[in-house]
Amino acid sequence: MSAIRLENLVKRYGSFTALRTMDLLIEDGEFMALLGPSGCGKSTTMNMIAGMERPSEGRILFGDRDMTGVPMGRRGVGFVFQNFAIFTHMTVRQNLSYGLRMAKLPQAETERRTLAIAEFLRLTPFLDRRADGLSVNILQRVAIGRSAVMEPAIFLLDEPLSNVDAAFRAVMRAELKQLQRQFRQTMVYVTHDQLEAMTMADRIAVMDHGVLQQVGRPIEVYNDPVNIFVATFIGAPGMNLLKGRPVQTDRGLAVDLGPLGISPPLGSAQACALRAASGEVIYGFRPEQASLAPPGEGIPGSVTFEERIGARSIVHLGEGSTAFRAVFEKDVPLAMGDVAHVLPHPDAVRLFDASTGRVLKG
């Protein structure tokens, strides 16, 4: 009943198309993140699921039930926004129990559920405090609790953590995931923050310019991006992308990377993919899936910048179209201007068609 099916969903605002033919099945009890840059159509999709906006074309089903024309109030979904809607003159207890009181649940049941959600979200010490005296972090917890207490089978969250501070965001990521595990709701979570999507979601729907690009488990969209948008949007930093042409060497098929020389020989899967290429290709590898190599074995680049984050360092090499990055988890003996040779792990190389941007498969 609480699976969500989007069928050929389109949303136009006048002549502008905010969402193009979206097909997506969100399974019952699944945590699905809608992830993409600002303006890609995440909130538009979410608002249509919630019933706040009507699709221009297509259908929305909950289970087998067509909800396309059903008003928001009758969809039975919980919805939490970035800008939490809290009654500031009420106490936390009154805010949390508001929906239950409106639904005229028996007082004992209202009390039980209010206390349980307060305990779960660590709001018990604040129950009798007025909302207008509380911090943004606490208020967002109250907003989540106020929806969660209704125990909706479908729970929609639109950037609920973007106004809270970084430390609290980390705590809330874990708590939201726990909340969903406990109540087994179908959860749809809009975010532009890949960390949130990668750490919480069962699957991620990656969107760009109103188009669904890829749907998959976090590890799938990380390991096997379908195109260069997903390859660069997922990962921090994103995948390195270098232009080149197929070349046969005496060590096997490789990519001629122009000023960077010939790539290391490809593994069998990528060699097979390269055979399917018709012209220019993009040679991709993740900065964290590479190591330093002796001269002649890796891709050369002179160090232009190093970002050090604790023990981890992101080394920037080369410039312009030949720039790439490498991530090392331990100290590396490199200084600005040194030429390093970086060897991508053979299994981590991905090839893309330079004209379509789509991944090449053997």
Ligand SMILES: Nc1ncnc2c1ncn2[C@@H]1O[C@H](COP(=O)(O)OP(=O)(O)OP(=O)(O)O)[C@@H](O)[C@H]1O
């Ligand atoms: N009511 C509207 N009228 C006209 N254009 C709109 C309307 N609502 C959204 N849009 C446009 O539709 C596109 C998608 O907007 P949407 O809010 O869904 O993006 P988003 O991915 O959620 O990004 P953000 O996180 O910035 O909100 C944007 O270009 C936006 O300007």
